[in-house]
Amino acid sequence: MDNCVFCKITSKQSPAEILMESDDVVVFKDIYPSAPVHYLVVSKKHIPSIKEVLHEDEVLMGHLIHMARDAAEKLGLNGYKLVFNVGKEGGQIVDHIHLHLLGGWAKNKANTVNV
Numbered sequence: 001m002d003n004c005v006f007c008k009i010t011s012k013q014s015p016a017e018i019l020m021e022s023d024d025v026v027v028f029k030d031i032y033p034s035a036p037v038h039y040l041v042v043s044k045k046h047i048p049s050i051k052e053v054l055h056e057d058e059v060l061m062g063h064l065i066h067m068a069r070d071a072a073e074k075l076g077l078n079g080y081k082l083v084f085n086v087g088k089e090g091g092q093i094v095d096h097i098h099l100h101l102l103g104g105w106a107k108n109k110a111n112t113v114n115v
């Protein structure tokens with residue numbers, strides 16, 4: 001989609017620090033990290049948010065979660081958070097569906113995070 005920052009990254013028109021990629025999903029580093037380890041798991045298909053997910057996108061959404069899990073394993077994270085911000089009131093700034101992968105805190109330390 002024109003003028004969508006994440007469409008530009010997933011189609012390689014804009015740079016990003018890519019960790020992993022499949023046919024449908026790209027995992028790249030968040031430029032303004034909210035945790036010691038902060039990656040974004042992003043579908044190549046432009047879906048604005050969770051609100052617009054269709055029945056036909058269910059396999060893609062499952063794949064998004066699997067990619068997040070595989071990225072966490074690759075990064076050596078034992079525990080982590082996966083967060084979807086949904087809509088402006090939910091803190092969503094980029095209107096292209098993405099799952100935040102957050103981790104890297106000290107072991108046994110309670111943590112809270114806003115993304």
Ligand code: AMP
Binds near residue numbers: 030091
């Ligand atoms: P959200 O608030 O859920 O829409 O999250 C958007 C995230 O995208 C924020 O954590 C930003 O730091 C991140 N972000 C925005 N632009 C870029 C970019 N060009 N490359 C990497 N991350 C980005």
Ligand code: ZN
Binds near residue numbers: 005008096
């Ligand atoms: Zn997009």
